[in-house]
Amino acid sequence: MSNAPRFLPAEDGVDPALVPYRQLYTGSKIPAIGLGTFGSDKYSPPEVAAAVKEALRVGYRHIDCAAVYGNEHLIGPVLSEAIAQGLPREELWITSKLWNDKHAEADVIPAFEKSLRELQLDYLDLYLIHWPFPNHHAPGVDVNSRDPHAVPYIHENFMQTWRQLETLVDRGLVRHIGTSNMTVPKLKLLLRDARIKPAVNEMELHPHFQQTELFDFVQANGLVPIGYSPIGSPSRPERDRTADDTVDVDDPVIVRIAERLGLHPAVVCIKWAIQRGQVPIPFSVKRSQFLGTLRAIVGEPLTAADMQAIAGIDKNCRLIKGQVFLWEGAKDWEDLWDLDGEIAR
């Protein structure tokens, strides 16, 4: 017998086979919860990589990565070690995303290859265009920072980027491609012109920001909604906060349900998300949090009355407004989100 270390699931973890999943239009199954990896200003790349390592041990199989999070080079060794120790690659669901400064036709494949190399994988399960706007800006800049070359959504340009993603599917390097931060009018154009349809749209989704119209459109068109900031991003940096922002985990409806079930309000947000039909990708580097969340989602479901009560607390409160992606001449951040159903120019 070999003495090589074996992948050891944690004794107090959750059997990944018990974790619910969603079926994509290709027939593939995506685990219905993923671990976010955007450490923002608060958690360092080594802390995030260590969390991924332990999250795999407690039963997470879906990891939401992105080039711009600056930690794929540390998450890669964790993934490759787990696979070398016997965790089957096909049990994992690994997502990465193309950053806004790599939309040019010639830049897409090299950017993808860098992520694949850093993640130490042969293929990705999902590759997303992170935002539908090409632009350059330094990580962590103030919300008032603007790229003088930023432009609004230009469908022809987006399709050039999308065609490159389609070639990655053709080459067997990516199993699914998708979008993030899209709106209904933008998705309509993409669905009309794509040779390979997007499998998901990743979008901000939490009880105070339910995006019902976009959510319904995404589902009606056979895409799975992936919900980011599912707890309302309580640890986001100051620069991403405004005076009008509301706090999901303080909402009396959420708190009341949490108290009844003996759970943290954050976990109620995640249970609601999964039962509603989206795939939440909560971030955490704290074992007790991410383990607690996973245990709770395989536990007693929220009641129909709980689900209805949470449906009633939508406050249309977008937290990740995207101000830094605005172009010259844009009015304000609402221009990024096509609120009147037309693509803003």
Ligand SMILES: NC(=O)c1ccc[n+]([C@@H]2O[C@H](COP(=O)([O-])OP(=O)(O)OC[C@H]3O[C@@H](n4cnc5c(N)ncnc54)[C@H](OP(=O)(O)O)[C@@H]3O)[C@@H](O)[C@H]2O)c1
């Ligand atoms: N596609 C996009 O454009 C996009 C945009 C934003 C985010 N994302 C993805 O979505 C992920 C999640 O979003 P997010 O990081 O903004 O926010 P989030 O998941 O809503 O909030 C994360 C914070 O919630 C707290 N938390 C997590 N689990 C908890 C638990 N069981 N009990 C109590 N508190 C808990 C932690 O706060 P403390 O650390 O303070 O304890 C943690 O830092 C990101 O990491 C990233 O992967 C994607």
